[in-house]
Amino acid sequence: MDMPxxxxxxxxxLHEALNFKTLCLAKSKLMQGLVFDQELxxxxxxxxxxxxxxxxxxxxxxxRAPFQAPVPNSPxxxxx
Numbered sequence: 001m002d003m004p005x006x007x008x009x010x011x012x013x014l015h016e017a018l019n020f021k022t023l024c025l026a027k028s029k030l031m032q033g034l035v036f037d038q039e040l041x042x043x044x045x046x047x048x049x050x051x052x053x054x055x056x057x058x059x060x061x062x063x064r065a066p067f068q069a070p071v072p073n074s075p076x077x078x079x080x
Contacts, residue, residue: 004064011065018058025051 006014028047035041 005066006061006064008066011062014058014062014065018055018062021051021055021058025055 025048028044028051032041032044032048035044
């Protein structure tokens, strides 16, 4: 059975959600280095794992978009 494509507004909203999740993932990864509380660090690591899974799920849905912007496999480093 053919999977239906997403409507244009759905594609744009999904793209925005992917951008937001990717930004949140990068922030959680970066902030882990500044956190000394082990419970908070474990919570942030759990967020990284879950966000990575959620991004993969969103990318699978994004494949049905009628138009797409390239989504990198790994985020571009923030610092040089």
